[in-house]
Amino acid sequence: MGSMDHSMMDGSMDQGTMDHMQMGHDMGMSHGDSAPTSSDSIPQSPPPPEAFAGPAFAADQYVGADVMAASRAHVVREVSGLPVFWFMADRAEYRARQGRDGYLWDVQGAYGGHTDKFWFKSEGEGNFGEKPESAEIQALWSHAIGPWFDVQAGVRQDLVGPSRTHAVLGIQGLVPYKFEVDAAAFISNKGDVTARIEGELDQRITQRLILQPRAEISLAAQDIPELGIGSGIDRVEAGLRLRYEFAREFAPYIGVAQEWKVGRSADYARAAGEDPSVTNFVVGVRFWF
Structure with a gap:
């Protein structure tokens, strides 16, 4: 009798564990199904117009476009036109x-x-x-x-x-x-x-x-x-x-x-x-x- 009760107890625990795992799996599936995918979070529309409202180079608004243009031209000459x-x-x-x-x-x-x-x-x-x-x-x-x-x-x-x-x-x-x-x-x-x-x-x-x-x-x-x-x-x-x-x-x-x-x-x-x-x-x- 003791042996049978023990076996039955083990069986009931196993079944409960399986039921609990199945519940968790179902909940996880339903939660995954309801969560947005990565592709859903990527905007499909073009950038808003204000994204292009600023200067092409951020430093231009602080230093001045003319000064920065001359500086960039100088860098190009130094890098690609250095006499060799x-x-x-x-x-x-x-x-x-x-x-x-x-x-x-x-x-x-x-x-x-x-x-x-x-x-x-x-x-x-x-x-x-x-x-x-x-x-x-x-x-x-x-x-x-x-x-x-x-x-x-x-x-x-x-x-x-x-x-x-x-x-x-x-x-x-x-x-x-x-x-x-x-x-x-x-x-x-x-x-x-x-x-x-x-x-x-x-x-x-x-x-x-x-x-x-x-x-x-x-x-x-x-x-x-x-x-x-x-x-x-x-x-x-x-x-x-x-x-x-x-x-x-x-x-x-x-x-x-x-x-x-x-x-x-x-x-x-x-x-x-x-x-x-x-x-x-x-x-x-x-x-x-």
Whole structure:
């Protein structure tokens, strides 16, 4: 009997507990059903007109709109227009080839802000023990026409050979995620019209080892016999360089570069006793700061 009464007592307590839980669950459900959802509390109407009654910048009503406008313009100039100097030797190399070994330099730099810069370039090449075959320097104004490209205009001065000063108009930049381009047209003080197109692409093998294909094409609108340049395509160069970045700012490289004189330019080269096709094995360094 005691055992049966105890069992019955336990059973009644269990049933009561279950009934109480069921009641609480039902109450909770009914309470949840009656409570507003989060989406119901978000206003669906547009902001009231008085929300736009004040100034666009809260500080204007305390300091003055003119003063704050000048201050904001100053901040923009300081942040985006702060003058910066940059210099890079893209190619500074020794060239081993048939006959006399040679050298080449190709450097450029800029000083200015985000949109407008003073840009300078210099390149040239020659054989050791002789005067440079070619050498030039350019002074350019560079203006950003988008996030990837600058338009450039200025002057170029040839430093060897027949004196020439050229007006320059070009474009330089990066085809997004592809290759760098530097293209320019030149009009000399003698009326000669020439152009040059350069392109290079960095292919990362590892984080530090980079393979760079490079190509350059020179063109002329007319024959320029005193410079050994024929009309049309004057010269083509294609190269492949493998560099190792000990740091992003310093990377030695090795490679090969092939040059061809084309058309009338090849005829001029042969007449001068030169080979219109030259293979160069190169060792150099690329650095910037």
